[in-house]
Amino acid sequence: MTSHDVRDMLDLPGEAAPRPAKKQKVAAPRPVLKGLAREVQNLGGDNPIAIVPEVSVFKKKRFGSRKPAAKWENRSFKNSARDDETLVLKHWRRKDESSAAPSGEGEAVAQDGGVVEDSTFAKYNVKVITPQYDDEQYQRHLQDNNWSKDETDYLVSLARDYDLRWPIIWDRYEYQPAINLDPETAEVAIVAKAENRTLENLKARYYTVAATMMKVHKPPESMNQAEFNLLELMQNFNPNQEKSRKQFAEAAFSRTKEEAREEESLLIELKRILARSDKLAEERRELYARLEAPPSTGNIGVFTSSQGLQQLLHQLMQADKSKKRRSIMGPDGTSPAGPSGLNQQPSFDRRESSVRESTSGPSGGSNNKKGPAQPGPTERRQLAPEEMQLYGVKIPERIPSSGPSFRSEKLQKPITSKSSVQQQKMLSVLTELGIPHRLIMPTIAVGESYEALLGGIATLIDQRKVMEKIQGEINTIKEKKRREEEERAAKMSGFGGDGVGDDRDVKVEEGEREKSAAPSMSDTGGQHKRSASVLSAVSEKSTKRQKK
Amino acid sequence: MAPPNNQKRVKGVQIHRPFIYGTTAKLFGEDNPKPPGTPADHTHSWTVFVKGVDDTDITYWCKKVQFKLHESIPNPMRMIEDVPPGGAFEVHETGWGEFEITIKIYYVPESLEKPQTLYHHLRLHPYGDTEEAKEAMRRGPDIKSWIYEEQIFSEPYNEFYDILTSPMPREKGGGGKGTRVMKGGMVGSVGERTASIPLTTRPDQPFSRETEKLEIKRLEEARVKVNDLMDKMSDDLKEKEAELDKLKREYNQPGVRA
Numbered sequence: 013m014t015s016h017d018v019r020d021m022l023d024l025p026g027e028a029a030p031r032p033a034k035k036q037k038v039a040a041p042r043p044v045l046k047g048l049a050r051e052v053q054n055l056g057g058d059n060p061i062a063i064v065p066e067v068s069v070f071k072k073k074r075f076g077s078r079k080p081a082a083k084w085e086n087r088s089f090k091n092s093a094r095d096d097e098t099l100v101l102k103h104w105r106r107k108d109e110s111s112a113a114p115s116g117e118g119e120a121v122a123q124d125g126g127v128v129e130d131s132t133f134a135k136y137n138v139k140v141i142t143p144q145y146d147d148e149q150y151q152r153h154l155q156d157n158n159w160s161k162d163e164t165d166y167l168v169s170l171a172r173d174y175d176l177r178w179p180i181i182w183d184r185y186e187y188q189p190a191i192n193l194d195p196e197t198a199e200v201a202i203v204a205k206a207e208n209r210t211l212e213n214l215k216a217r218y219y220t221v222a223a224t225m226m227k228v229h230k231p232p233e234s235m236n237q238a239e240f241n242l243l244e245l246m247q248n249f250n251p252n253q254e255k256s257r258k259q260f261a262e263a264a265f266s267r268t269k270e271e272a273r274e275e276e277s278l279l280i281e282l283k284r285i286l287a288r289s290d291k292l293a294e295e296r297r298e299l300y301a302r303l304e305a306p307p308s309t310g311n312i313g314v315f316t317s318s319q320g321l322q323q324l325l326h327q328l329m330q331a332d333k334s335k336k337r338r339s340i341m342g343p344d345g346t347s348p349a350g351p352s353g354l355n356q357q358p359s360f361d362r363r364e365s366s367v368r369e370s371t372s373g374p375s376g377g378s379n380n381k382k383g384p385a386q387p388g389p390t391e392r393r394q395l396a397p398e399e400m401q402l403y404g405v406k407i408p409e410r411i412p413s414s415g416p417s418f419r420s421e422k423l424q425k426p427i428t429s430k431s432s433v434q435q436q437k438m439l440s441v442l443t444e445l446g447i448p449h450r451l452i453m454p455t456i457a458v459g460e461s462y463e464a465l466l467g468g469i470a471t472l473i474d475q476r477k478v479m480e481k482i483q484g485e486i487n488t489i490k491e492k493k494r495r496e497e498e499e500r501a502a503k504m505s506g507f508g509g510d511g512v513g514d515d516r517d518v519k520v521e522e523g524e525r526e527k528s529a530a531p532s533m534s535d536t537g538g539q540h541k542r543s544a545s546v547l548s549a550v551s552e553k554s555t556k557r558q559k560k
Numbered sequence: 561m562a563p564p565n566n567q568k569r570v571k572g573v574q575i576h577r578p579f580i581y582g583t584t585a586k587l588f589g590e591d592n593p594k595p596p597g598t599p600a601d602h603t604h605s606w607t608v609f610v611k612g613v614d615d616t617d618i619t620y621w622c623k624k625v626q627f628k629l630h631e632s633i634p635n636p637m638r639m640i641e642d643v644p645p646g647g648a649f650e651v652h653e654t655g656w657g658e659f660e661i662t663i664k665i666y667y668v669p670e671s672l673e674k675p676q677t678l679y680h681h682l683r684l685h686p687y688g689d690t691e692e693a694k695e696a697m698r699r700g701p702d703i704k705s706w707i708y709e710e711q712i713f714s715e716p717y718n719e720f721y722d723i724l725t726s727p728m729p730r731e732k733g734g735g736g737k738g739t740r741v742m743k744g745g746m747v748g749s750v751g752e753r754t755a756s757i758p759l760t761t762r763p764d765q766p767f768s769r770e771t772e773k774l775e776i777k778r779l780e781e782a783r784v785k786v787n788d789l790m791d792k793m794s795d796d797l798k799e800k801e802a803e804l805d806k807l808k809r810e811y812n813q814p815g816v817r818a
Contacts, residue, residue: 395725403725404576404755414569414715416673419576422712445782448689453708453772455757456576461779468786475793482800489807 016058083107089129093137100128142172143225153224159217163187171218182211212251219246406456420454426466434473441469567672569715575724576713578757579618580767581610581663582706585684588654595654602654604684608661611648613708614758614765620723621668621711625649626675628662658682671713671720680707708767727753 085107088100145154150161159167166187174180187209223246232243267275395405427438439449447465451458585606588594592605610625612618624641633653640649663678683705686697697703716724758768 399725402754402756404578405725406574406576407572408574411572411574411714415713416667416671416676417712417714418676418678419710419712420707441786445785447778447782450707452775453767454710455578455772456710458772458775458779461776461783465779465783465786468783468790472786472790472793475790475797479793479797479800482797482804486800486804486807489804489811493807493811 087129089131091131091134093131093134138175140172140175142168143222145221145225149225149228153228154221156217156220164217164221167214167218168221178211178215182209182214185209185214210251210255212254215254216249216251219249223247418454419456419459420451423451423454423459423462426463426470437473438466438469441472567717567719569717570721571715573716573721574712574714575716575721575755576710577618577621577724577755578613578708578710578767579610579622580613580706580708581608581678582680582704583608583661583682584702584704584706585682586702587684598654601656603656605652605654606682606684607650607652608663608680608682609648609650610663610665611650612646613767615646615648617645617753619643619645619647620753621671621713621720622649622665623668624666626664626666627651628664629653630655630657630659655682655684658684665711668720668723670717670723672717673713673720678709681705706766708771724753 083106084104086102087105088102090097090100147161150164154161154164156164167181167185170181170184174184223243226239226243226246230239232240235243395403400406427435430438442449451462454462583606585604586592587604588598588602594602595605608627608629610618610622624639627638627640629636629638629651633655638651640651643649659682661680661682663680664675665678666675667673683703686694686703687705688694688697713720713724757772758765759770761768761770
């Protein structure tokens with residue numbers, strides 16, 4: 013039982029010593045203590061006594077292994093980075109016994125032979141590599157109306173001196189045109205003096221020179237990546253852009269607090285407007301989609317009963333709900349235009365809040381609850397035309413029915429949908445043309461030409477029908493004519509006056525002829541072939557005539 | 561009743577997939593010995609199959625195929641499923657008579673479509689319109705009656721549409737099976753779930769763009785012929801109409817009538 017457990021039982025707060033006992037037990041002192049010291053230690057129980065004598069053991073210095081003190085010498089050195097070559101300074105350096113071992117700082121090793129070592133810091137004196145050119149090269153490549161060669165030289169030397177630190181170069185730039193005796197160049201120089209070079213001017217000139225010389229020394233084709241990048245960079249230098257950039261930066265730097273705030277609020281406003289326009293477009297699209305929704309073509313038989321109606325209502329409500337949810341989900345994703353900035357501007361705050369209320373009103377809560385449960389209709393991947401061909405996707409003008417079907421069946425539709433007589437006719441035409449009744453490869457392309465062919469055949473059959481009809485009529489008229497002539501002949505030959513008898517006589521005659529139709533036809537000539545339909549038409553007409 | 565789902569059909573879209581079905585029959589003989597246990601009166605071994613053109617994969621839209629054989633054959637309803645990608649749904653049998661096989665194609669469950677039925681006549685003996693065609697077939701190693709067909713999915717459901725229009729999901733380490741190199745001049749490989757068909761014809765692969773072109777050519781020629789006939793017919797019609805007109809006028813002339 014420890015004090016900790018007692019505390020725990022009594023529910024006392026705070027743990028005076030969060031179980032230090034364990035640590036103490038395993039710790040070093042226990043085995044070390046002997047005799048009285050141990051007894052004293054035990055008196056403390058759980059809370060160990062602090063006055064345990066601490067045995068401080070000092071490390072014994074190992075004087076035996078110690079090396080003799082390092083020797084130092086005052087060595088002279090020079091600094092190659094300095095212009096004054098003769099200057100020799102001295103510094104303390106550790107003297108190394110074995111002269112071969114360098115002191116590890118990479119300096120040149122040389123003492124005795126009169127050659128003084130170079131300073132370690134000389135290597136940090138890096139010089140800029142400025143473009144080099146001679147007169148001829150200048151004449152050929154670097155001519156510029158605004159710049160004389162002297163001034164260019166001056167600029168380049170300045171750039172070298174100040175390590176391309178442009179502000180300093182610009183600051184120190186005090187070009188005095190050389191007073192030349194030659195009047196022409198003097199004139200040019202005077203013109204040049206009038207120029208007040210800006211920083212961008214200087215940079216532009218320098219970069220042009222550098223880029224040109226770079227190209228002269230090495231054609232761009234053979235440059236490596238780094239060199240080419242540098243060349244591009246220098247060639248693309250645009251002084252005007254730089255100037256305006258700096259102006260903007262300066263303006264931004266020197267604006268007042270109010271201006272900054274206004275700018276910020278304007279940005280927020282812009283964001284808000286953009287977000288709203290998104291929302292508006294979304295809503296408009298949805299509206300259009302709703303307007304375009306095709307009228308239902310489904311079977312309404314299901315909904316005729318009251319139970320069915322109930323179901324329909326339920327369905328519609330479900331659909332409506334999901335739609336509403338989606339319409340709110342849209343702007344919610346985009347509208348948080350940055351409420352942190354809005355607190356500063358009370359007017360915007362008000363407007364924003366009113367907008368919020370209107371968009372996420374009562375159903376805002378449900379949005380959180382059931383938002384991800386029902387994902388909206390996912391956007392289908394848009395297929396490229398070649399993909400559509402690859403995957404055999406087609407968008408025909410009309411799809412008679414959805415579901416699976418076979419193309420050969422589809423292609424046979426124009427035939428199978430006809431009456432069996434018509435089918436027979438079409439098939440016989442196809443056979444005549446040497447086209448098998450079943451297509452070998454019912455592909456889309458084949459289908460198209462097959463349809464065209466069937467269309468042609470259908471018209472051909474129609475034409476034949478019309479032809480037969482006309483032929484029939486011709487035959488009818490011919491027949492009538494012939495009969496009338498016979499009638500007339502009969503009239504001429506016999507009994508005049510008695511009309512009734514005459515009529516009866518004709519009737520008898522007709523009856524006779526109808527019985528022996530075929531032979532008499534061939535006798536009279538004119539028509540060689542008569543179809544049954546033609547014959548019946550004739551008889552019908554003749555009976556009509558009789559009734560008159 | 562509509563399928564019990566909340567999926568929508570992709571409106572206005574039609575997707576097709578080519579495949580072939582048919583039979584291959586072979587007379588028993590020296591190079592095709594009768595397997596033991598075959599009834600004595602059986603003369604042929606034959607296979608009825610449904611597969612992709614040039615062995616392309618069809619298993620991503622066709623789940624199983626039921627072949628309904630003749631009732632005299634034991635266990636005539638043969639359901640073939642779990643075919644590996646690129647394989648054929650097929651039944652091997654022996655027999656002596658030709659009959660009509662009913663082939664019922666079941667689609668993958670994602671399609672939510674009902675199965676469709678095809679009919680195919682088992683051919684054991686050479687057939688053809690002409691004697692030469694028959695003779696050529698007789699000389700061939702086996703009697704093939706293969707039909708090219710295109711499966712059309714009109715307005716497929718969303719999920720199925722996605723299956724049909726996306727490349728095969730490549731499994732890690734499954735490179736062996738899916739990426740078999742095509743034998744013919746096919747664009748793509750077996751793994752591709754496309755609607756493409758081979759460019760050229762091979763002896764065991766008669767359906768290709770070439771065949772298609774030939775057929776189109778034949779159809780076009782026939783169409784030209786029909787057009788000629790139509791022109792001639794319309795000329796004839798005009799002639800006849802003129803004749804009829806003339807006759808009518810003559811007939812209706814009062815002078816003649818009276």
